[in-house]
Amino acid sequence: MMKFSKMLLTLSLSFLCILIMTSSVYGEEKINGVSLADNVNIRETPKTDSKVLAKLTIGETTQILSNKNNWYFIKTSSGSEGWVLNDLIAADEEKDPIKRGIIATDILNVRKEPDTNSNIIHTLSKENKVIITNTQDEWYEIPLSETKNGWIHSDYVKVKPNYSMGKIIGDNVHLRKGNSLESEVVKELKLGAYIYVKNYSNGWYQVSTFDGEDGWVHNELMTVLFEDNIANTVSRSANRTSLKIVQEAKKLLGKRYKYGATGPNKFDCSGFTTYVFKKCGIKLPRTSSTQATVGKKVSKSNLQTGDLVFFNSNGKGTKISHVGIYIGNGKFIHASSGSKYSVIISDITTGTYNKRYVTARRVY
Template identity: 40%
Template sequence: MELKLRKNFKFYFMLMVMILLSTVFASAAETQGTVLASQGIVRKTNDFNGDVVNSLPIGTRVTILEAKDKWYRVKDSTETIEGWMYSDLLSVDNKEEIKKGIITASVLNVRSEASTDSAIVTKLIEGTEVIVIKGQGDWLQIKLQVNKTAWIHRDFVKVMPNLPSGVILKGDAPLMEYGVENAKKLASFKENDVLYIKHFQNGWYQVVTDNFVEGWMKEEFIELQINVARPISRSGERTSVFSNMSEITSKYIGKKYVWGATGPNTFDCSGFTYYILDTYYGEYLKDKGINLPRTSRDQGTVGTDVSRANLQLGDLVFFNTDSRMGRTITHVGIYIGNGDFVHASSARAKVMISTLSEGYYSTRFLKAVRF
């Protein structure tokens, strides 16, 4: 009987050990990431037209469940929020693909081996983005598809970190060895310089330079740039052009209102709409022959008037905030869908999201225009 009990105990003990080990290994296998945007928007589907599930604040840790195109399906630590996030809103732990390249030749031959004598497997046009796996002399091995690689000559590609990019907001921005105030200063950067963001922690971005030097920079010196540029439709179709409006404007939520300011850190109402449309959709406006004015009253005179019932992403919405019965435009925002608009509010002294369906702005709505 005692021998049998020992055998049973040994069996169950080994079973428990195996279960515990499998749990540990399963947890270790899960890829983690950190939200880099001030509001990391989570959507039901992996496209910019997908319904918004929720948004996660900067620094939130998430588990990566799946990767598809340039999107990640994620869940938060409470497992109450799950959905798709655009890749530029996240840093992914231990990302293997640390380099990418931008093709600089008008047309570049892609070869099966690192030699001009090898077969041409495809051609890439200028501006195409590729994942760089490794270098070999004058050649770079790139990823074409899953489990398929090829080679390109390094003279015709600009290599950079394969990470979300950030732009420097202030001159003499210090790059520190660690994310603490008294750390060693490694370098300083000019306004509008670009760095690549690897992580965020306690108000500091971990960044990588063009030549792959790593360091830390305070959040106030650098702004995440979301690479969601889309080709402009020459047929006049605008839906896809403005489909990323929520992601673009989410970076500026909470920025201070300052009268007469046009960004990138402070705005008045028309300065905000002018900055967003000129910075991210300037080529589209130029293609349409639209020269966007600076003031809200003048912005209401361009484009095509649309009814409140037919609003679409990217439409400008105008209000009179001086008098309930007034008809003079004094305020402007950008429609972002679901009855909401984003604007720089003087009353709240910041960029924020408000609703058109009820309350203050519902009674003061005057008109909307579409470009």
């Protein structure tokens, strides 16, 4: 009996150790991330031409399960899994498996394997930037293309956190201590200034300037920049033109509706869209029906920020009689001849405008 009890105790302790070790391993592997843009494509494989399985909204949290080259394999809160380019996710800095590096020598050989005797397959120059996706002894693995990797020696690389890059798109933008308009201003950032993007929360980007000052910038006043293949990797809701269109349109909220007016203080629906797009360097035809003939048709399920959305005012048939600008999250901005009789933001997914929706066009 004593012998059986000792055996049972030994087995129990062994099982407990396995549980603790397993918990520890999985605890270390859990890495949280936040989407830095709207309509970010989650792909079936880590390639920009791979099938899109789902999309992320800006600020949506994810769990990073693994990485390959400069892609994260993620899992969303709804259970969707797939691959996202690392530039589009702000990861936990301490646990991020991907780092960035700057070459610190005049010429650096990139080798096929992590060995000084391995074949040289590429060379890098001083100040070249690289993405580090793996380490082995004193070597870093870097992607040279979507299908080709190489190795560089760690002695010749300055390693930095895996921050995405951002660019200021407003004049004299306030860098604030916190993510609210009431927060103290740290400094002013000039139009076109580049910054590091560290996180996103409640409509604000957490950023760091090149001289090391940290703070928050409102998402309408900056855009996140991405490395290669931006057009295939992230929707236009993350690019500068789309953000500028939304910014210019929102400046006109509350302006009065007047049939035939094209601004700057009164608008009809197509006069409003023509005015906003002209401010962003894009010429549109004058009427809603002719605007519905330009660009490329897109489905309602694939709407992106900056798309033109069209409606039939009486809710019958497909004749175009109203137009607005999609601004994301099921909303659009337009000059309304309804009860508000002004430039307003409305919901496209429910109610009147859901019933009267006809089509959408992407014109840039």
